[in-house]
Amino acid sequence: MWQNIINWLENHLATCTFQKHFGIACPGCGLQTSLLALLKGDIWEAILLYPALIPILSMLTLLILHLKFKFSWGAIILKYLFSLSVFLVLASYAIKISSVF
Template sequence: MWQNIINWLENNLATCTFQKHFGIACPGCGLQTSLLALLKGDIWESIHLYPALIPMLSMLSLLLLHLKFKFSWGTVILKYLFFLSVLLILFSYIYRISSYY
């Protein structure tokens, strides 16, 4: 069943309109392929493709749990995960853009 889902996702990847029109990758480029690598179990490849994916998924999971169970420490951890995700997105994007030139 998972293999069918992964095959379908691989065959139906969305194209980046930002990259299509401007010729450079957007900050979100690599997210889909990183998610596919993670679904296949290749964690290092997933981190290499899009370093912010795992913190973003952790943040989303914690957010859903926090909304349900109202953890006293939930908002603090969510803020840290958010800032970590933003920093990883920015640094990886700057690194990716600098490799073009």
């Protein structure tokens, strides 16, 4: 069943309109392929493709749990995960862009 879902996702990846129009990758480029690698169980490949994926998924999971259970420490951890995610997105984008020019 998982393989069918993964095959369907691989065949229906969205194209990046930013890259299509401007010819350079956007900060979100690589997220879909990274998620597919993670679904296939290849954690290292997922990290290499989009380093912010795991912190973003962790942040979203904690956010849902925090909204449901109201953890006393939830807000501060969410702030740190958000900051880490933003840093990783910007750092990986800067590296991607610097290799283009």
